[in-house]
Amino acid sequence: MVEWSENERSIISNIFSNLDYNDIGPKALVRCLIVYPWTQRYFTSFGNLYNAEAISTNPKVAAHGIKVLHGLDRALKNMDNIKATYAELSVLHSEKLHVDPDNFKLLSDCLTIVVAGKLGSAFTPEIQATFQKFLAVVVSALGKQYH
Amino acid sequence: MTSLSAKDKDTVKAFCAKVAGKEEQIGCDAVSRMLTVYPQTKTYFSHWKDLRPGSAPVKKHGATVMTAVTDAVSKIDDLTGGLLSLSELHAFTLRVDPANFKVLAHNLLVVLATVFPNDFTPEVHVAMDKFLAAVAHALSEKYR
Numbered sequence: 001m002v003e004w005s006e007n008e009r010s011i012i013s014n015i016f017s018n019l020d021y022n023d024i025g026p027k028a029l030v031r032c033l034i035v036y037p038w039t040q041r042y043f044t045s046f047g048n049l050y051n052a053e054a055i056s057t058n059p060k061v062a063a064h065g066i067k068v069l070h071g072l073d074r075a076l077k078n079m080d081n082i083k084a085t086y087a088e089l090s091v092l093h094s095e096k097l098h099v100d101p102d103n104f105k106l107l108s109d110c111l112t113i114v115v116a117g118k119l120g121s122a123f124t125p126e127i128q129a130t131f132q133k134f135l136a137v138v139v140s141a142l143g144k145q146y147h
Numbered sequence: 148m149t150s151l152s153a154k155d156k157d158t159v160k161a162f163c164a165k166v167a168g169k170e171e172q173i174g175c176d177a178v179s180r181m182l183t184v185y186p187q188t189k190t191y192f193s194h195w196k197d198l199r200p201g202s203a204p205v206k207k208h209g210a211t212v213m214t215a216v217t218d219a220v221s222k223i224d225d226l227t228g229g230l231l232s233l234s235e236l237h238a239f240t241l242r243v244d245p246a247n248f249k250v251l252a253h254n255l256l257v258v259l260a261t262v263f264p265n266d267f268t269p270e271v272h273v274a275m276d277k278f279l280a281a282v283a284h285a286l287s288e289k290y291r
Contacts, residue, residue, distance in 0.1 A: 117264040
């Protein structure tokens with residue numbers, strides 16, 4: 001089981017309580033689709049993803065980015081049992097969505113960079129370490145039900 | 148491993164021009180983050196007295212690394228040739244596991260996002276990511 005110190009819990013809680021999901025969610029997904037273009041394979045129904053401009057202004061991408069970011073709320077509310085919390089979502093991503101779990105890390109790296117851009121120097125090395133630990137646990141949980 | 152397009156090179160050159168003068172600040176921050184977020188990287192610096200973020204050896208090393216990165220921009224048309232001696236250094240003397248190049252690159256991108264929140268767009272991000280991957284590849288050339 002993953003151990004969280006009081007300090008780590010409060011860092012994570014602070015990041016998310018100050019996050020504008022409607023801004024950060026779309027930015028993270030847009031960045032992922034541009035920086036790692038092969039991730040576009042999962043979004044063929046989203047319409048125009050032909051270039052960075054199209055991706056950045058695509059409303060379906062934006063909506064989906066917000067949805068995915070809210071998916072992290074589950075981990076936030078169940079930090080002591082993230083693995084079980086994501087079991088169902090893991091099955092969904094594996095059996096229905098057929099997402100290669102390597103992609104979870106790509107999106108999580110983009111989210112880290114978007115949050116860093118938002119917080120600037122307030123995103124200290126210590127805060128970055130805690131945030132990345134949190135995302136790594138979620139990523140691992142999302143990959144658990146693949147077989 | 149894709150090669151850099153003309154557009155990638157132009158994007159990298161234009162963006163890295165903004166880094167000029169900030170090599171120590173950015174390099175120090177990137178190395179500090181690497182040592183904090185990926186503690187296994189500390190194993191390469193057991194000879195330093197102080198591994199804390201912003202310490203003297205971290206600052207000095209950050210400046211060294213970042214200056215080398217911006218210098219690599221001038222060799223962008225032939226990174227393998229241009230980074231030959233650095234590759235030999237990393238392969239034979241330092242023996243840094245090449246997986247760590249990716250780790251440092253990630254932390255560099257994080258710092259660039261904090262220092263240039265408006266300029267570090269997704270398009271700049273992908274070009275810089277490709278450039279740092281190409282630098283890492285050139286640095287790994289002499290390993291085996």
